[in-house]
Amino acid sequence: xxxxxxxHWILLIPGMAMMLFFFIVPLGQIxxxxxxxxxxxxxxxLENYSKFLxxxxxxxxxxxxxxxxxxxxxxxxxxxxxxxxxIARAKxxxxxxxxxxxxxxxxxxxxxxxxxxxxxxxxxxxINETLLALHIISSPxxxxxxxxxxxxxxxxxxxxxxxxxxxxxxxxxxxNIEHAxxxxxxxxxxxxxxxxxxxxxxxxxxxxxxxxxxxxxFYITPALIGGPKVPVMATEIYNxxxxxxxxxxxxxxxxxxxxxxxxxxxxxxKMLSKVSNQGGGL
Amino acid sequence: xxxxxxxxxxxxxxMLILAACSKDDKEEGNSSNEASEKRKLVxxxxxxxxxxxxxxxxxxxxxxxxxxxxEVVTLYSADALARIKAQKGSPEIDVVQFSGGQEIQAINExxxxxxxxxxxxxxxxxxxxxxxxxxxxxxxxxxxxGILYNIDLVKDVPTSWKDxxxxxxxxxxxxxxxxxxxxxxxxxxxxxLNEGNEDNIDPGFSSIETLLPHASxxxxxxxxxxxxxxxxxxxxxPYDSGYAFNFSKQGQPIGFSIPExxxxxxxxxxxxxxxxxxxxxxxxxxxxxxxxxxxxxxAEKTGFSPTNKDVKISVDLAEVIPHGEEVMDSLIKLDxxxxxxxxxxxxxxWSKLISQ
Amino acid sequence: xxxxxxxxIINLFIFAFLMAPLVIVIATSFSNTSxxxxxxxxxxxxxxxxxISDGRYLEPLLNSLLVAVIATIISLIIGTMVSIxxxxxxxxLKGMVNSLFLAPLIVPSLxxxxxxxxxFSKLGITDAYIRLIAAHCVLTIPYVVRSVVASLGxxxxxxxxxxRILGASPLKTVFLVTLPLIKPALIAGGFFAFIISFDELxxxxxxxxxxxxxxxxxxxxxIQFNLNPSISAISSLLIIGTIIIGVVxxxxxxxxxxx
Numbered sequence: 001x002x003x004x005x006x007x008h009w010i011l012l013i014p015g016m017a018m019m020l021f022f023f024i025v026p027l028g029q030i031x032x033x034x035x036x037x038x039x040x041x042x043x044x045x046l047e048n049y050s051k052f053l054x055x056x057x058x059x060x061x062x063x064x065x066x067x068x069x070x071x072x073x074x075x076x077x078x079x080x081x082x083x084x085x086x087i088a089r090a091k092x093x094x095x096x097x098x099x100x101x102x103x104x105x106x107x108x109x110x111x112x113x114x115x116x117x118x119x120x121x122x123x124x125x126x127i128n129e130t131l132l133a134l135h136i137i138s139s140p141x142x143x144x145x146x147x148x149x150x151x152x153x154x155x156x157x158x159x160x161x162x163x164x165x166x167x168x169x170x171x172x173x174x175x176n177i178e179h180a181x182x183x184x185x186x187x188x189x190x191x192x193x194x195x196x197x198x199x200x201x202x203x204x205x206x207x208x209x210x211x212x213x214x215x216x217x218f219y220i221t222p223a224l225i226g227g228p229k230v231p232v233m234a235t236e237i238y239n240x241x242x243x244x245x246x247x248x249x250x251x252x253x254x255x256x257x258x259x260x261x262x263x264x265x266x267x268x269x270k271m272l273s274k275v276s277n278q279g280g281g282l
Numbered sequence: 283x284x285x286x287x288x289x290x291x292x293x294x295x296x297m298l299i300l301a302a303c304s305k306d307d308k309e310e311g312n313s314s315n316e317a318s319e320k321r322k323l324v325x326x327x328x329x330x331x332x333x334x335x336x337x338x339x340x341x342x343x344x345x346x347x348x349x350x351x352x353e354v355v356t357l358y359s360a361d362a363l364a365r366i367k368a369q370k371g372s373p374e375i376d377v378v379q380f381s382g383g384q385e386i387q388a389i390n391e392x393x394x395x396x397x398x399x400x401x402x403x404x405x406x407x408x409x410x411x412x413x414x415x416x417x418x419x420x421x422x423x424x425x426x427x428g429i430l431y432n433i434d435l436v437k438d439v440p441t442s443w444k445d446x447x448x449x450x451x452x453x454x455x456x457x458x459x460x461x462x463x464x465x466x467x468x469x470x471x472x473x474x475l476n477e478g479n480e481d482n483i484d485p486g487f488s489s490i491e492t493l494l495p496h497a498s499x500x501x502x503x504x505x506x507x508x509x510x511x512x513x514x515x516x517x518x519x520p521y522d523s524g525y526a527f528n529f530s531k532q533g534q535p536i537g538f539s540i541p542e543x544x545x546x547x548x549x550x551x552x553x554x555x556x557x558x559x560x561x562x563x564x565x566x567x568x569x570x571x572x573x574x575x576x577x578x579x580x581a582e583k584t585g586f587s588p589t590n591k592d593v594k595i596s597v598d599l600a601e602v603i604p605h606g607e608e609v610m611d612s613l614i615k616l617d618x619x620x621x622x623x624x625x626x627x628x629x630x631x632w633s634k635l636i637s638q
Numbered sequence: 639x640x641x642x643x644x645x646x647i648i649n650l651f652i653f654a655f656l657m658a659p660l661v662i663v664i665a666t667s668f669s670n671t672s673x674x675x676x677x678x679x680x681x682x683x684x685x686x687x688x689x690i691s692d693g694r695y696l697e698p699l700l701n702s703l704l705v706a707v708i709a710t711i712i713s714l715i716i717g718t719m720v721s722i723x724x725x726x727x728x729x730x731l732k733g734m735v736n737s738l739f740l741a742p743l744i745v746p747s748l749x750x751x752x753x754x755x756x757x758f759s760k761l762g763i764t765d766a767y768i769r770l771i772a773a774h775c776v777l778t779i780p781y782v783v784r785s786v787v788a789s790l791g792x793x794x795x796x797x798x799x800x801x802r803i804l805g806a807s808p809l810k811t812v813f814l815v816t817l818p819l820i821k822p823a824l825i826a827g828g829f830f831a832f833i834i835s836f837d838e839l840x841x842x843x844x845x846x847x848x849x850x851x852x853x854x855x856x857x858x859x860x861i862q863f864n865l866n867p868s869i870s871a872i873s874s875l876l877i878i879g880t881i882i883i884g885v886v887x888x889x890x891x892x893x894x895x896x897x
Contacts, residue, residue, distance in 0.1 A: 026753030116659030168822030330863025353848035
């Protein structure tokens with residue numbers, strides 16, 4: 001007997017099987033308990049969801065998570081574009097080495113890396129000491145254990161991801177197109193804005209999506225740099241799961257996060273496809 | 283790009299070969315072990331120097347005496363608790379170790395089982411108050427929650443919990459987060475100091491609120507606190523004597539004192555995981571951990587005090603750690619059942635209090 | 639000032655930002671003290687000696703490498719297949735497939751770890767390698783998919799069509815036309831997969847066994863009871879090792895290319 005499968009499903013089968021067994025089923029059994037009370041004999045309830053959605057404290061945590069992710073994505077995009085563009089336009093023999101330097105931050109253990117940040121951003125840290133010595137500030141400013149600190153440290157870890165997405169796109173871009181634009185009299189800035197950026201739009205989309213997705217579910221950096229004063233969804237989920245053993249509530253928080261983020265991403269997706277269509281029309 | 287892809291392949295190939303070799307080695311090791319048919323036991327421990335000490339004074343001698351193979355898996359209390367909960371009914375861990383308080387959660391969630399009193403006979407030799415929950419694993423070591431301070435920067439030895447509020451330390455106090463057991467205990471301590479208790483926690487929260495302006499930061503974890511002490515951003519904080527011993531052994535200028543209002547007891551204990559297939563050996567292991575000579579050796583290495591009446595620790599150690607039945611009985615013991623009942627509510631309240 | 643030099647200066651600052659915490663980490667690894675401190679007090683190589691001579695880091699390191707390499711290979715294959723399906727074919731539920739292969743990035747891995755442990759326990763799968771590789775594949779496939787989809791989207795399908803018109807089978811077209819064109823994205827995706835797996839801690843917390851542990855987990859479990867500069871030394875060794883392997887590898891390949 002021959003079963004006719006369309007080619008896309010053949011391509012998808014291994015991936016879908018992997019996701020089914022090692023993602024959907026394991027997470028499914030966790031998500032299901034979000035609809036039950038945390039006690040072993042728990043009955044069906046929507047309490048976990050209503051508790052989160054009606055308490056401004058938790059909504060604030062969701063909001064904080066999203067805007068920290070948003071700002072981190074934007075900063076990563078700007079810095080990452082500079083870096084990728086610079087590396088892609090550097091001499092060919094230096095490109096690999098520069099890429100290697102970019103990924104180094106990912107090789108340090110999160111704990112020591114964050115110790116490095118503590119030294120830099122702490123009240124007696126390098127930034128504060130420098131600013132104090134230069135008389136720019138009169139008393140230490142707080143960076144560590146604030147959302148700003150989290151954004152800085154998170155940008156640092158996620159920047160390599162942005163570069164690794166943008167660089168292939170920018171490096172494979174046909175330089176002749178840029179040259180053509182310049183030969184036709186466009187300024188370098190205009191060329192960059194009207195030619196380079198639109199052509200790299202898929203990379204911008206993929207990179208921001210990637211960084212945003214990792215940022216909003218990131219645990220270690222917010223936990224160590226933000227500390228208990230800057231709770232985000234991932235640290236809240238950790239706390240509920242590990243310290244309070246309230247897995248029902250923890251999984252309802254995760255479901256809410258997942259839905260919120262997929263919503264944001266689909267809106268972003270729609271917006272971007274509009275923009276890129278217009279860009280293509282120019 | 284061609285270059286880098288070849289480079290990548292080269293790296294991967296060499297790593298694969300390396301890794302494959304290492305795996306072969308291990309398999310050989312395993313097969314030789316299987317031949318001797320040793321009984322196997324999986325025990326959790328806390329890593330670092332603590333685990334190293336336990337390996338040396340407890341695990342190794344136990345293996346020899348009982349012809350057993352003990353595998354140690356490194357898990358902090360909360361991680362261990364979550365792990366045995368996820369594996370409820372078919373545990374991979376036989377004996378779980380808690381740093382204090384989690385055993386009540388474990389008992390309530392039916393994750394651990396009662397010890398076999400016909401095997402754990404050494405329980406008769408330990409202090410009465412070291413038996414935490416009747417029928418379950420007793421404390422195998424204890425230490426005290428008191429005040430940790432930088433001996434170079436804190437001139438007068440702190441004598442009272444109130445010293446944390448002193449003007450001179452303003453901005454350099456480490457307030458411990460409630461997600462950390464020591465932070466939770468400190469919150470209850472604040473309630474007790476202000477005519478409250480586990481059932482009436484409000485005074486504790488108002489007291490902490492007045493300490494927050496003095497805080498350098500809200501500290502979540504031990505390594506964080508260690509780093510903050512090392513960078514001198516924190517000079518004084520409520521924490522336990524075990525870590526004080528650990529930090530000062532590493533060469534940090536750190537001292538410890540028990541305030542006159544009383545310190546709080548912290549009991550390290552081991553429990554038999556419910557559903558273990560090695561119940562007998564697990565009980566033997568717990569029994570072994572209560573032996574005087576094991577407890578003495580462990581205390582000398584880690585600074586966690588013995589709970590066995592027959593242990594006499596060295597004079598040097600006696601100077602730096604709280605020890606003995608008298609001290610232990612003077613330490614304030616918490617009503618963990620009430621605490622665990624209220625923990626979720628307190629955590630939420632705490633989080634609202636401190637988050638920006 | 640020329641725009642090019644302004645551009646260079648900005649990039650120099652970004653590189654400085656990337657390197658700053660690493661410089662501090664490397665500096666602390668030479669400290670003579672038994673705790674992390676900056677500026678380091680004294681100067682010694684003792685933490686490097688300790689890490690190298692102690693040997694207990696070797697096996698977890700090799701475990702991490704093994705798991706990372708296998709997870710990378712699997713996720714490169716599966717991820718590329720998924721990407722081709724998503725970009726080159728129109729089908730119903732495409733949006734859902736897309737979201738599914740993004741979801742592992744969004745769901746906090748703590749819950750995935752617990753879910754997987756419950757799942758594996760029920761099936762009686764206790765081998766830590768299998769558990770870790772399966773989990774890491776789920777975590778790394780989205781990275782491969784993201785970077786390959788972005789790159790495939792840029793390639794004009796008519797190039798592939800041309801190959802097919804000239805008589806190449808679809809499979810041949812993929813290997814001879816498509817894959818070479820998306821090579822940079824495959825390399826980027828492979829890097830992601832490798833690094834994510836190599837650095838993964840939270841899922842490992844639940845899926846390792848008493849006999850198999852990984853390097854990030856060993857570091858994590860060391861910090862509670864002896865947070866000392868040995869951790870900086872390991873990180874520094876990883877940094878230096880990566881640079882050396884990278885530079886030597888590039889030289890090696892350069893020479894080969896001469897022939």
